[in-house]
Amino acid sequence: MPAQLDKLLNAEDFRQAARRRLPKSIFEFIDGGAEDEITLRENRTAFERRRIAPRILTDVTEPDLQTDILGTPAAAPLLIAPMGSCMLAWPEADIAIARAAAAHGIPYTLSTMSTTSIERMARAVDGPLWFQLYLFRQREFNAALIERAQKAGYQAMVLTVDLQAGGKRERDLRNGVVLPLRLSLRQIVEGVTHPRWALSMLHGGLPQFENVSGYLSAESAGLTIAARAAQNLDAGFDWGGLARIRELWPGKLIVKGVLHPADAARLVAEGVDGLWVSNHGGRQLDGAIASADALPGIVEATRGDVPIVIDSGVRRGMDVLKARAMGATAAAVGRAVLFGAAVAGEAGAARVVGILIDELQRAMRLAGVPRVSKADGSLLG
Numbered sequence: 426m427p428a429q430l431d432k433l434l435n436a437e438d439f440r441q442a443a444r445r446r447l448p449k450s451i452f453e454f455i456d457g458g459a460e461d462e463i464t465l466r467e468n469r470t471a472f473e474r475r476r477i478a479p480r481i482l483t484d485v486t487e488p489d490l491q492t493d494i495l496g497t498p499a500a501a502p503l504l505i506a507p508m509g510s511c512m513l514a515w516p517e518a519d520i521a522i523a524r525a526a527a528a529h530g531i532p533y534t535l536s537t538m539s540t541t542s543i544e545r546m547a548r549a550v551d552g553p554l555w556f557q558l559y560l561f562r563q564r565e566f567n568a569a570l571i572e573r574a575q576k577a578g579y580q581a582m583v584l585t586v587d588l589q590a591g592g593k594r595e596r597d598l599r600n601g602v603v604l605p606l607r608l609s610l611r612q613i614v615e616g617v618t619h620p621r622w623a624l625s626m627l628h629g630g631l632p633q634f635e636n637v638s639g640y641l642s643a644e645s646a647g648l649t650i651a652a653r654a655a656q657n658l659d660a661g662f663d664w665g666g667l668a669r670i671r672e673l674w675p676g677k678l679i680v681k682g683v684l685h686p687a688d689a690a691r692l693v694a695e696g697v698d699g700l701w702v703s704n705h706g707g708r709q710l711d712g713a714i715a716s717a718d719a720l721p722g723i724v725e726a727t728r729g730d731v732p733i734v735i736d737s738g739v740r741r742g743m744d745v746l747k748a749r750a751m752g753a754t755a756a757a758v759g760r761a762v763l764f765g766a767a768v769a770g771e772a773g774a775a776r777v778v779g780i781l782i783d784e785l786q787r788a789m790r791l792a793g794v795p796r797v798s799k800a801d802g803s804l805l806g
């Protein structure tokens with residue numbers, strides 16, 4: 426581990442280090458949420474509010490973190506959430522993060538809007554890979570993405586359904602963040618004031634959306650990132666569309682962006698294999714319920730019928746333990762690990778994953794939880 430990395434002790438330390446290294450517009454693109462950022466803030470407070478009632482006099486010499494996450498064996502109840510445009514933080518950040526996940530034995534989810542293609546990622550990484558699908562209006566294009574993920578051996582498909590429109594991210598609108606990055610006066614100024622970032626960008630080349638480069642039209646480049654994707658996404662996708670995807674993808678199918686118990690129950694009835702409770706890290710509907718507040722109702726509505734992944738606001742190993750105690754199978758992490766990559770590429774991302782796992786292991790010891798299967802509702806204070 427590079428010497429300075431061991432001075433960064435938690436996810437917030439990495440966020441602050443990333444804030445120093447990245448130009449303001451790139452940091453804010455990653456860090457920010459929609460509109461007044463109410464949901465973004467509540468994602469944290471909802472985790473912070475929960476309490477665990479620790480058990481005592483249990484042998485916790487070697488806590489066992491092994492978890493089966495929808496058929497994917499994982500070294501901990503933790504995985505990486507899909508993130509597009511990561512290359513803005515670090516050249517080939519997708520691969521850096523995926524390798525960090527593989528090194529720690531946890532699944533990595535590749536975004537449709539990644540700058541690394543489905544096939545290139547599968548070749549670059551020797552670890553469990555899931556693929557996240559956004560649905561475009563052109564159905565043949567969706568089918569082609571699904572087929573590519575299947576051929577490349579991805580172990581699960583995560584269908585994100587909370588991007589019916591682009592969230593109104595006002596920090597991006599103010600900063601004029603557009604993709605592909607064009608050298609506006611602002612970016613030139615930011616490059617001069619952040620030379621290490623600018624050099625790594627020049628070295629890495631301008632990001633391309635390799636999965637969708639054949640589809641998104643060039644003239645959409647002048648819009649904000651969210652709008653660029655959203656104008657091509659299928660806002661008409663409904664329950665009938667879900668049935669079509671179910672037919673195209675026979676493997677594990679997880680729907681991401683579930684917040685309402687009634688939707689959760691219906692998804693189970695429709696035959697999905699897993700639910701991903703998420704408000705997209707507060708980046709979409711501001712005013713949406715925090716994931717950790719939504720989880721208990723969803724667990725109740727689905728009575729443990731399918732595994733549940735939760736994301737949005739996970740910053741500590743303790744959050745993962747709380748997620749388990751509330752009924753989730755595993756927690757996914759987004760920004761925390763991307764800030765790790767922004768600071769030091771693969772080593773930085775690996776350090777963040779390592780910290781989260783270490784914190785979880787310590788929390789399990791202190792809460793008297795010898796194995797992940799024992800991290801259940803009985804722990805809730």
Ligand SMILES: Cc1cc2nc3c(=O)[nH]c(=O)nc-3n(C[C@H](O)[C@H](O)[C@H](O)COP(=O)(O)O)c2cc1C
Binds near residue numbers: 508585704708
């Ligand atoms: C920079 C960035 C890009 C994202 N891109 C995607 C994406 O392409 N697909 C998707 O389903 N979610 C995307 N998300 C949402 C994440 O998958 C996840 O839901 C969210 O980041 C979790 O919250 P956290 O950042 O608080 O951990 C993105 C999030 C960020 C921060």
